[in-house]
Amino acid sequence: MIEVQNRKHIVLGVLLSGFLLGHSVFAAEQTRPNIIVIMADDLGYNDVGCYGCKDIPTPHIDSLAKEGVRFTSGYVTGSMCGPSRAGFLTGKHQSKFGFYKNCSAPFDPKQGLPKMETIASLLQKQGYVTGGVGKWHMGTSDDQHPNAMGFDDWFGFLGGGLMYYPLDHPSYRGRFTPPIPRPMKHKYLQHTLPLIHNREPVEWDQYLTRELTDAGIRFLETNQANPFFLFMSYNAPHLDLEAPEETIAKFPADKMTVVPGVKPGARSIYGAMVFEMDEGIGQLLARVKELGLADNTVVWFLSDHGGMERTSDNRPLRGAKGSAYEGGLRVPMIVKWPGKTPQGVVLDDMVTSLDIGATALAMAGGDPAEAGLHGKDIRPYMTQESTEAPHEVLYWHTGSTMNSFGVIREGDYKLIGGGRGNPALYNLKDDLGEKKNVAASHPERVQAMRARWMEWSKDIQPPLWEGGENIQYADYDWLKGNLHYKAKPD
Template sequence: MTSKRSGVFLSLALFASCHAGNNEDAPPPHVVVILADDLGYNDLGFTGCADFDTPALDALAAQGVVFTDGHVSAAVCAPSRAGLITGAHQQRMGFESNLIYTESGTGLARGARTLASRLQDAGYATAGVGKWHLGSEEGQHPLDVGFDRFTGLLKGARSYFPQLEKKQGKLTRIERNLEVVPEAELGYLTDFFSAEAVRLIESRDQNKPFFLYLSYTAPHTPMHAREDLLEHFSESIPDTKRRKYAAMVTAMDEGVAAVTEALQRNGMLENTLLVFLSDNGGATNNSSDNGIWRGMKGSKWEGGHRVPFIAHWPKGFPSGIQYDLPVTSMDITPTALAAAGVQDKEGLDGVDLRPFLHGQAGRPHQRLYWRRNVAAAVRDGDWKVIRIQEKDGTFREPLLFDLASDPSEENNLAGQNPEKAAALLDLLAAWEENMQPSGWVQGDRWLNNQRAKHKMSVIGRDAERAVP
C-alpha cells in the first residue's frame, strides 16, 4: 500500500477525491508554503512528539496528506531552500553549500526562475515573509526573483528579540520592501513573522490568486523563547534547552494557527494549497529529536534530509491520508504550478504529485540524489548508498543500506553486496555529470565535519559538534 486512510476521514477523503481541483474552469488555488528551520522529525504531534503539543499542525495533517517519506534536496539551510524555491536540483547552478557572505557570487544564480516568479508570471500576487538565505547581491533579493512584497531578513539567523540598533547588520536587520523595520516594532520574531503573514493575507490583491512563502527562523538557534511559554513548560520539560526548543516550536505552531485562521476568515482556506515542511532535519545544537532516523542536520543519513512534510488542499487533495512513497521538496514547485494551470515545466526536477495522491500507480521518484562537497548519496527504490571523499581525493568504502529492512541505517551491506553498492555509485556518478561543480566551499572545518559524522562507529550526536 502506498497510502493509508483513517476511518474518521474516509468520507471526507472520498468527497475530496471527487472534487480534486481538476476542473479547468475552477479558479486557481492560492498557494502557501510554510517552512520551519532545523525542526526535528519527531517534534510534531503527528510525527510522535510526546513532551509538547502542536495542535495547529496536527489539524492540518489530520485533514490533509502526511508524507511519511518526505525529503529535502539538501541537509543544510541555504541549498535546501534553493531546491525548494526552484523545483530543481540546486547543483544545477553550483549551489550546494551555505552562503559565504565575504565572497561574491554565492547564492541563487542570476536569472534563476523561482516558484514566486513563475506564479507571478501566471498572474499571482506574491509575498514572502521570514528567512531568505538565498543571496543578498543584485538580482538575488526576493523582490528581484518574483516576490511583489517581502518582509524578513536576508541572512540565515538572528536574535528573536529586538537587538541594539548598532548591532543591526544589513543581512540580519528586518526589512519590509527594502525599508528597515525598527527593532522596537518586532517583539518576538516568530510572532512578528506570523503577524506579518496575516497582514499580507488581509491586504492582498483580491483580484488575483495569492502566493505566500512563510519561512520561519524557528527553531534554529539562537535558543530564544517567550517567557510565558517557558513558564508553561517549566514543570513538564525539565531540560532547559529542550524547554526552550518546545517553546520555540509552540510559538511557530501558534503562527500556523493564525495563518490558517486568516485564510479561513477570508474565504481562502478551501482553495489554498498549503504545504508545511522543515528545511532539513533537526540540528545537534537545538535539542531537536529526529526519532528513528540516524544523523542530524548536515549529514547524508536519513536524519539529515528526511523531514516532517504535509500538504493540505480541501478542494484539491484527499483528506486524512498518509502517503508512504518518497517525495521531495522539489515537488512543491511543479505541483503548485500544475494546480495553477501553468504548463511550463522547463528546468524542473520535481514532479506534480497530484496524480499520485489520487491513485496513480508507480513512484513519483525512483531515485533521489544528494551532494554537498565531500559527502553524497543516492537512493534507488529502497536502496541507499553514501559516498565520502577523503582529503586526498580518494573515496572511502561506501555505506550501503536497505531502508525497507533497516530504516535506521544500522547495517552497512556494502561488504555483502558490493555489486549493488557499485551500481548505485554508478548512478550517482551519472547524475553528477549533469550537475555543476560546487560554486563555493565553506572551508576545511565543514568538510572535516562531514567526514567525521559519516562513520558507522559514530552513534547519535558524536562527531556532530560543528553544526553547519
C-alpha cells in the first residue's frame, strides 16, 4: 500500500513539476518583448515634429517620443541606403564584409548581401517569428531573398525603391507597360520590380505606403500569439515624389517651410509622403494596442540616413544623403519600451543603428558578443538605469571604395578624413553645423584620432563587387507578369 502511495506521489510530482516548468517557460515567453523597427527612407533630421519640424505634422511618430526616449545623437552606419541597411540588418559594420555602395544592378547576383547571419536569423534562433515589410535592397538572387536571410514572412520589394502606384496606374501613361522600349536607367530598373509576398507576386491597387501598412497589420494579426520581430521598412519619403492628390492638397507649396535648395512644389509632395507614412505608423501602433500587445512591444523609429538635398530639411546639420557630414549620418531615432524607458526623455549621448540589433538580440535572450555583433546592448542607457554613455567613440567608412574617407567621432570631436586627404576636425558641442574646421589648432588630436581610425579599419574587406552590368531581365518566378521577366531559353 505504501509502495502504491509512493508511486502516486512520484507521478503527481512529475506532473506538477512538468506543469510548473511549462508555466515558467510560458511566463518567460510572455516577458520577452515583441520588437518592431520602423525605418523611413531618406527622411530629413528636421522633418519630424519632435525634432523641430513646423510644416509637416507627425503626431504618431511624436507620440513615440512622448511615451519613450528620443536620441539627439542617433547615427546610422552609412549615408546611402544600401550600406546603411546592410549594417543595420547584419548588426555589423558593412565595411567589415565589403558592402560599400548601393546595389545598382538588382539582377546581378554579385551585388547584395553575402550569405551571413542577420538580426532576423539570430532572432529566429531565439524562437521569434520574423517579418519584414517594404524595401529590401540587399540583392535578388535566391540566396539573397529575405526568406533565405532570416525572414519567415516578407511583403515588399527587392529593389532600392518602388513606384508608389501599380505600374499600370493612369498617371504613368503607359511608361512602364511591357515591353521595355529601351534599356532602363538604374533608378527605374530598381523601381519597377514587383511587389511580392515571400516568393509570389501580388496584385495591389492603392498608394504604396498604405499597402505596406496593411501588410504590417496583417503580420501582427497573424503572429500575435508568438514573440515576433517586425521590420517595417517604408519606401517613403524616397523619390519618386508621389502622393495621393487629396494628401498633397493638405500641404500648399506656399505654406511649406523654406529650405535652401528645395523647391516649394517638391517640399509639398514630400510633406504629403511623410504625412502618409506617419498616418500608417499610427494605424500600426493602434492595432498593436487593440491586440493587447502594446505593453510588451518595443518600438524603434529611425531613418536609414539623412534626407536628400532636393526634398528634405536636415538643419541644423550640415550635408545630406551621401555626405560624411552630420546631415548624412545623424538621423531621427526614437525607442519606446513600455514600463521600461522613461517617458518624454531626450538623451544626447551617441547611439547607433547597430545597437538596435544588439539590444533586440539581448532582449530575446541571445548574446550579442557571441553572435559577433558590433553594436551594444543599450538597455541600461535607454531605460536610464545607467547614465553612462554607451559609446566613447564611433567609426564610419564612407564612400563607395576601400580608399574612401574615414570618419570618427570621439566625444564631442568628429574627424573627417581618417584614411586619406586633408582632415577636417569639428567640435560638435560648439559647432553642430560643422562650419569651422579646427584641425589646424588641434594637430595632436587629429593625429591621435586618425591613428585610432586606421587601427579600427585594419580588417575592412575588399568590395563584394566593383562594377555592375545593367541586366534588364531575369527568370525568377516572383518576376512573372512583370516587365523584367524573361524565361531562360530551352
